[in-house]
Amino acid sequence: xxxxxxxxxxxxxxxxxPGEPLDEAAEPTTVELIDAYLxxxxxxxxxxxxxxxxxxxxxxxxxxxxxxxxxxxxxxxPVQVFGVVSxxxxxxxxxxxxxxxxxxxxxACFVRHAGAVVEAIHDTIxxxxxxxxxxxxxxxxxxxxxxxxxxxxxxxxxxxxxGHLNRTRVRxxxxxxxxxxxxxxxxxxxxx
Amino acid sequence: MSExxxxxxxxxxxxxxxxxxxxxxxxxxAGEADAPQAPRELLVCAGGACISCHSVAVADALETAxxxxxxxxxxxxxxxxxxxxxxxxxxxxxxPDGVYYQKVDGDGARRIVEQHLVGGQVVRELELAAEVxxxxxxTGRRVPFFAQQVKIALRNCGVIEPTSLAxxxxxxxxxxxxxxxxxxxxxxxxxxxxxxGLRGRGGAGFPTGMKWQFVREAPxxxxxxxxxxxxxDPGAFMDRSLLEGDPHSIIEGMAIAGRVVGARxxxxxxxxxxxxxxxxxGQALAAARAAGLLGxxxxxSGFDFDIEIRIGAGAFVCGEETALLRSIEGKRGxxxxxxxxxxxxxxxxxxxxxxxxxxxxxxxxxxxxxxAWFAAIGTxxxxxxxxxxxxxxxxxxxxxxxxxxxxxxxxxxxIGGGIPGGRAFKAAQSGGPSGGCVPAAAADVPIDYESLQxxxxxxxxxxLIILDDRTCMVELARFFVEFLVEESCGKCPPCRIGTxxxxxxxxxxxxxxxxxxxxxxxxxxxxHIQRTSLCxxxxxxxxxxLSTLRHFRTEYxxxxxxxxxxxxxxxxxxxxxxxxxxxxxxxxxxxACPSGAITGEIKHVHTINQDLCIHCGACLSVCxxxxxxxx
Numbered sequence: 001x002x003x004x005x006x007x008x009x010x011x012x013x014x015x016x017x018p019g020e021p022l023d024e025a026a027e028p029t030t031v032e033l034i035d036a037y038l039x040x041x042x043x044x045x046x047x048x049x050x051x052x053x054x055x056x057x058x059x060x061x062x063x064x065x066x067x068x069x070x071x072x073x074x075x076x077x078p079v080q081v082f083g084v085v086s087x088x089x090x091x092x093x094x095x096x097x098x099x100x101x102x103x104x105x106x107x108a109c110f111v112r113h114a115g116a117v118v119e120a121i122h123d124t125i126x127x128x129x130x131x132x133x134x135x136x137x138x139x140x141x142x143x144x145x146x147x148x149x150x151x152x153x154x155x156x157x158x159x160x161x162x163g164h165l166n167r168t169r170v171r172x173x174x175x176x177x178x179x180x181x182x183x184x185x186x187x188x189x190x191x192x
Numbered sequence: 193m194s195e196x197x198x199x200x201x202x203x204x205x206x207x208x209x210x211x212x213x214x215x216x217x218x219x220x221x222a223g224e225a226d227a228p229q230a231p232r233e234l235l236v237c238a239g240g241a242c243i244s245c246h247s248v249a250v251a252d253a254l255e256t257a258x259x260x261x262x263x264x265x266x267x268x269x270x271x272x273x274x275x276x277x278x279x280x281x282x283x284x285x286x287x288p289d290g291v292y293y294q295k296v297d298g299d300g301a302r303r304i305v306e307q308h309l310v311g312g313q314v315v316r317e318l319e320l321a322a323e324v325x326x327x328x329x330x331t332g333r334r335v336p337f338f339a340q341q342v343k344i345a346l347r348n349c350g351v352i353e354p355t356s357l358a359x360x361x362x363x364x365x366x367x368x369x370x371x372x373x374x375x376x377x378x379x380x381x382x383x384x385x386x387x388x389g390l391r392g393r394g395g396a397g398f399p400t401g402m403k404w405q406f407v408r409e410a411p412x413x414x415x416x417x418x419x420x421x422x423x424x425d426p427g428a429f430m431d432r433s434l435l436e437g438d439p440h441s442i443i444e445g446m447a448i449a450g451r452v453v454g455a456r457x458x459x460x461x462x463x464x465x466x467x468x469x470x471x472x473x474g475q476a477l478a479a480a481r482a483a484g485l486l487g488x489x490x491x492x493s494g495f496d497f498d499i500e501i502r503i504g505a506g507a508f509v510c511g512e513e514t515a516l517l518r519s520i521e522g523k524r525g526x527x528x529x530x531x532x533x534x535x536x537x538x539x540x541x542x543x544x545x546x547x548x549x550x551x552x553x554x555x556x557x558x559x560x561x562x563x564a565w566f567a568a569i570g571t572x573x574x575x576x577x578x579x580x581x582x583x584x585x586x587x588x589x590x591x592x593x594x595x596x597x598x599x600x601x602x603x604x605x606x607i608g609g610g611i612p613g614g615r616a617f618k619a620a621q622s623g624g625p626s627g628g629c630v631p632a633a634a635a636d637v638p639i640d641y642e643s644l645q646x647x648x649x650x651x652x653x654x655x656l657i658i659l660d661d662r663t664c665m666v667e668l669a670r671f672f673v674e675f676l677v678e679e680s681c682g683k684c685p686p687c688r689i690g691t692x693x694x695x696x697x698x699x700x701x702x703x704x705x706x707x708x709x710x711x712x713x714x715x716x717x718x719x720h721i722q723r724t725s726l727c728x729x730x731x732x733x734x735x736x737x738l739s740t741l742r743h744f745r746t747e748y749x750x751x752x753x754x755x756x757x758x759x760x761x762x763x764x765x766x767x768x769x770x771x772x773x774x775x776x777x778x779x780x781x782x783x784a785c786p787s788g789a790i791t792g793e794i795k796h797v798h799t800i801n802q803d804l805c806i807h808c809g810a811c812l813s814v815c816x817x818x819x820x821x822x823x
Binding site (some may be wrong): 036043045046047048049052053073083084087088089090096105106107108109110111112129143144146148149151152155161163166167168178 | 228240244245278281286348424426427428429464465500503504506507508519520521522523524525561579581583584585589590623655657659663671672675681735809813814
């Protein structure tokens, strides 16, 4: 996903997130997290990227109120901070799925047909790269080499690497996860 | 040999005592010396790829099995860094016997303990072995994959516990730093770096000693040392393995340079995609600080030096040095025009010495063993060794360190074990997206910085993707250009617009819509981009296209002139048919076909209606009997 696409996606995602208008303030816990980091790490604008990492680690993504807050704390304009956020692939302004699929598009995986893995994911759960399923169960990204070239083609689901993939394995893997999530939700509902 | 260091700082005497006590057993572990009296240990590869194959569970299973046997308490399981042979992971080595076990699982772990350790019998079915011509069965370190390597940068990877300061010290770790602090003057160190002939291992190959001298001579009371660990090339994972497998070697190299050029602060820039490398480097930094090897007044010398980790955020262009420095400053990682070079004006405008991870790892051996020793390895202008990441259509995927000047054929056929599946070796792609393809016909050329450049490729960081005859070179060029279109930072038009136009042309070619004039446009456009781009990313962006045009022109011609993809990869140019003989009439293809082009009765031969076929290839991938053919 390049920077331009990411902006478009972010804009598209905005109306789909009711309860989070642009002007809303960041959560108090997020404010505390950011202020604590700045207290512990005195310095200037070079703290921006570590701070964005910290905030995304905490929230899963970087909503606009947080971008605005960070900009204010560091004495930067929000657009400068957004410029940094959109420049780096790792940062996202869109929430990701419960299962984050990261398909390796490194050369070794490409040579061993990683393209078919992306197609199979699309055929099974209907999302393309940079998208999230409507139920926010899955999100799909491409990454540049997981360093698991011996397992090519490979994909990371959250923190687990799955290797030697083909269409059938991808389909079974995703269907398995969907069933697992359904089961977990059902168990959770029973307990409530 | 579980070593826990005292919480107090170490002095030179304590370091010497540690080396005296632990050096011999560790040499035995590395296979450098016979030491039958060395303690029995099980080394488990805890490198990134082996962990993905559940090597951590294997290590746990080994510990459980040892604890349950009569050897309980006598055999230690050591989680070491990457051993290199990722294809055979998880790897387990019985030391000091030097027996390697491959693809070990929980059951295998129990058998290694019961049969080998307790019973004294090697588990033949799990043993790593290679049949060589003449029928001889080679095992352990004698398999060609290991036997042909010369390990300098990777000297400790797979030998020591990565974050154990004691084990690193025992391998003469921090001895070079001691020499630089107390015995050698700065000019002597720079002179040694120059005479060694070490060149930057990040790709450009600039002489390291000269760079050090520029920074030393640059005026300014504040200078910085930076380690470039933003290993963005897909297919390259040597920096990752070094940071994960031997982080102290990077710290030591940087501290030495800090002393020599007069810097007190260093930064290691690591990709966010490498959480394990970040974790282990962080542990190593903390251990070095606690021991007094970093921080104020190092070893009582009066020299202050410390290192911070900076985590990247996923931008390929940040591997370019000026972009990386901008990123450390907290900005968008866009490259800057050079001059001024970072040696004059780097981080926050101060003189900055930036080297790649692998370069840093090579510093202390040169100081300890001498420039002449290093310069004796390699070719006339490229000295020492280079780490390559072997991947793609090759039997032994993994990490290898070989002398400069080795031939591609030796790497592919002997170390790499050849091409699997009876396919033919077609080309090797070196240097990642900025690199090019070396055809099989040039496989006997000695590899160094110059020879690769003459072939239209670059050394790059050392990714080496082996391609077999099923790889379409046009499609491969398209893949790399697509990568670069997305990774171009957008600052200069030749790169931003030029790579996009190249991609459009390549897409036309792979769809069979291009004419002969498009190939000429592609070539001249590529030359323009090379000449006019601001940074290394743009200047090398056309390499994949130009090198494949040069070496595989006939393949481009087949796409353009005949509408045919000789490798059978460009889907739009393929015609799908179902052969009657193997077709079992299972109807899976008909179910998979999104355009309803396949018809037929169950248990009878199916057929594809070419007018309806959209060339998606779904039938090909689901057919259980290989009856679907694409030509």
